[in-house]
Amino acid sequence: MQYVDLHTHTSASDGTQPPAENVRLAAELGLAGVAVTDHDTVAGIEEALRAGRSLGITVVPGVEISTVSGGEDIHVLGYFIDHTDEQFLERLAELRAVRARRNEMMLERLNELGVKITMDDVLASLSKTADETIGRPHIADAMMRKGYVGSLAEAFERYLGKGGAAYLNPPRIEPATAVKWIMEAGGAPVLAHPGLYDQDELIPQLAEQGLAGLEAYHSDHSPEQEDHYRTIAEGLGLIITAGSDFHGERGGVVFHAPIGSRRAQIDVVHLLSEAAGRHDSGGPSPVRGREAEQHENT
Template sequence: MAFADLHTHTLASDGTRPPADNVRLAAEAGLAAVAITDHDTVGGLREAMEAGLKYGIAVVPGVEISTVHAGQDIHVLGYWIDDTDPRFLSRLAELREVRNRRNEMIVNKLQELGLSVSMDDVLESLRTSKKAGDTVGRPHIGDALVRKGYVNSMAEAFDRYLAKGAAAYVNPPRITPQQAVEWILEAGGAPVLAHPGLYGQDELIPLLAEVGLVGVEAFHSDHTPEQEAHYEALAAEHGLLVTAGSDYHGERGGVVFHAPIGARRVAADIVDRLFERRGMRS
């Protein structure tokens, strides 16, 4: 059986590898398809699509949109989006501006806590790898904290400072998950709720299904087997597709974050089923 990993990140957002590397690793893992789903950007898609031709693997153009519901970060994946749609690109640029403001707010809180960290420190190692349209996120701030010796690992950076409820966590206003679903549909894509087990807000699934959600990422590297079974059943209950993703972000300090490409996989025919249920540009 052929398989797909439908959730991976690259240097275009907070991954550590170029898009072509993700595609190569997917081919080496024996996958038939891989999705590139960077945060609030489609900057890595062209390189990935070219690498797909080189390595003989299908690359699904995707994105992961950051939203907020009831004070909780909620991520919505979009597959088969039109990455040339001017309105969609403008909307993503607005989301990146919010992300940039959040980064500055986090750095300010770190400074209030007595940590000598600046945005220049965060961007120091990114100047040669980032290009226009790429995003900077919390893992990059975590990298700066590790480099400056305030923490020993990315996990400690999140636990102490960056995760929800941690000392420097901030959550500025963002669009709603419903808006993200609508934007993805309007860009010709298929919206899927990412890693719902991390939110504890199952009521979102029927609410989002009403506005066009087509799938749920039941199989994810941070889900327990019980959660995977639970969300697979919820998806079936609401007539939604079931997807799987490693949420691969590359390696930091020799540790893979979250899991290697292919660690979570689903039958590759899901790629065609997502394509069939994508929205239409308006």
């Protein structure tokens, strides 16, 4: 069997490894493919594609778009998007501007709480271009360097995660808009880690808007949740995907999980490619019947 990890992040967003390193690691682990799905940016895709060609491993060009529904963060993955599409790039730039404002708001709140962190502190160990993203893990890194927290988990639990003292969520696009943007960029939209939200009713709504798949297998899902979302996906005829959500290592801990810890058979890549092609041509979504047989999590 050949397997792929369909959800990884690189240093183009809040991962710690360059895109080529994610691809190298996936190849070293014996995976047939890996997706690069950075937050609100496609800046790492070209490097990953070059590494894939060099190593003989399939690289799926992707993105993870940040949206809000009911005041809650909802992430939509896009696979096989045209990462050179000018309109799509402009839209991602708008999302990064919202993310930048959120970062500033969180830093202001942290300072009010006595956690004296500036954007210069956050950027001190980073080398970022305008088309890359800065997120909460980077703020957490600065907090750890200055001794305010001992780990990434502590930073999110106490301050940066949902319910944390400095958590803020400014207005963003809705999930249906992200689905539309991904389709208009020739891609296949997939709802990321649905078990992290309390909005299952959103899944059939997005399916009516063109959602192609559901990430049933994710490193933060329990076995019960994986079964639950697999069943939902089967009922709606959605492609069932799997991904580790690998962000690299921080403070000696891999976040969220190692590459390959959640994986799908290579057939799923073909289904996503087909779905992207159908959307791009304006045709109907493909009929899917055997996706549930094509997944394995480890």
